[in-house]
Amino acid sequence: MESATKFRLVVFSAKQYDRFFFDIAASESHKTLYDIEYLDFALNSETAPLARGYDAVCVFVNDTLEKDTLKILHTNGVRAILLRCAGFNHVDLVAAGELGLFVAHVPAYSPEAVAEFAIALVQTLNRKTHRAFNRVRESNFNIEGLIGTTLNGKTVGIVGVGRIGLATARIFNGFGCKMLAYDVNENPDFAQYGSFVGLEQLLAESDIVSLHCPLTDSTRHLISTKTLSIMKPGALLVNTSRGGLIDSTAVLESLKSHHLGGLALDVYEAERGLFYTDHSGKIIDDDVLMRLLTFPNVLICSHQGFFTKEALTEIANVTFANLSDFIERRPCPRSLVAGGHIDSSIGVQPVRL
Numbered sequence: 001m002e003s004a005t006k007f008r009l010v011v012f013s014a015k016q017y018d019r020f021f022f023d024i025a026a027s028e029s030h031k032t033l034y035d036i037e038y039l040d041f042a043l044n045s046e047t048a049p050l051a052r053g054y055d056a057v058c059v060f061v062n063d064t065l066e067k068d069t070l071k072i073l074h075t076n077g078v079r080a081i082l083l084r085c086a087g088f089n090h091v092d093l094v095a096a097g098e099l100g101l102f103v104a105h106v107p108a109y110s111p112e113a114v115a116e117f118a119i120a121l122v123q124t125l126n127r128k129t130h131r132a133f134n135r136v137r138e139s140n141f142n143i144e145g146l147i148g149t150t151l152n153g154k155t156v157g158i159v160g161v162g163r164i165g166l167a168t169a170r171i172f173n174g175f176g177c178k179m180l181a182y183d184v185n186e187n188p189d190f191a192q193y194g195s196f197v198g199l200e201q202l203l204a205e206s207d208i209v210s211l212h213c214p215l216t217d218s219t220r221h222l223i224s225t226k227t228l229s230i231m232k233p234g235a236l237l238v239n240t241s242r243g244g245l246i247d248s249t250a251v252l253e254s255l256k257s258h259h260l261g262g263l264a265l266d267v268y269e270a271e272r273g274l275f276y277t278d279h280s281g282k283i284i285d286d287d288v289l290m291r292l293l294t295f296p297n298v299l300i301c302s303h304q305g306f307f308t309k310e311a312l313t314e315i316a317n318v319t320f321a322n323l324s325d326f327i328e329r330r331p332c333p334r335s336l337v338a339g340g341h342i343d344s345s346i347g348v349q350p351v352r353l
């Protein structure tokens, strides 16, 4: 009887670590309020009917919430969508608003976690510690080919100075780098580290370009054949934001022509269906990704910038706080869509999938 009155939540794309941190957060705050089901596969139009009977779904970055999927969820009784991530480019917020769904995200669970990971990628690629590690394990103590550059005094361009971009700028500033930034909204907090310039100037002058703007219609393929040609020869490009910011084929060509000096990716435009799952022993039919992986000056990780204990704890706690706001009909400061309206502070029209 008791379970019939509980609020029912189904968590898609759930890994062991999601269960671990969600169970702790649920037991600490609202143990008796929720029935939680974990599904290890992604939410899309095919799996959406499995949400039947649940009041809310919780999803991650590679679940697909386009209009069809949202309609199926709505028809099956789902009223709340909880994103356990900051980015919301994978959700058709317009359709969610039309259906009267509640959508909330976790905007700032740990900007430093992602910023620190961006730096880790840059320094791994730059100083080649990943290759050194493998060599030394094979008793190869030769350092030929492992030469890097000193970050101190280099120019770093940050594209998108929000929470993560600012945290990244703070760390690069600590290395003694000259900081440039480009943003459609110029965050005054960046002034202590460097100056805002136009995108072209940033690309032309930066030794390292780090992407931290969201994926929208206007930022898709921000890095293209054209913008790559503006970049300083030998520059290093790092993307911990969203894969769609980079035209992967264009970047491949730029690397092949020795114009781009290095590429560090935590995100990839065709990562859905690949990242977060073990494909070893299988044939991967993404020729661009597989070609990129052959380059010694390319480093690719599978979207793990967020992956720290602190961030996972915060994600779980804030997700339950969002859910609690929804249930209690309180205004939710992290809602993207509520009462049929898209939060106007988002500032950009979210991309339609």
Ligand code: NAD
Binding pocket: 086, 087, 107, 108, 111, 114, 159, 160, 161, 162, 163, 164, 165, 182, 183, 184, 185, 187, 212, 213, 214, 215, 218, 219, 240, 241, 242, 266, 267, 303, 304, 305, 306, 307, 348
């Ligand atoms: P944020 O909203 O705080 O900052 C985004 C910044 O980008 C804002 O200052 C905004 O004005 C700017 N921006 C928007 N449109 C722009 C444009 N056309 N050109 C330049 N700048 C533009 O977001 P955040 O919390 O800093 O997160 C940044 C991105 O990082 C998210 O969108 C998300 O996609 C990604 N992210 C990745 C991971 C990971 O694990 N790799 C984790 C969290 C977030």
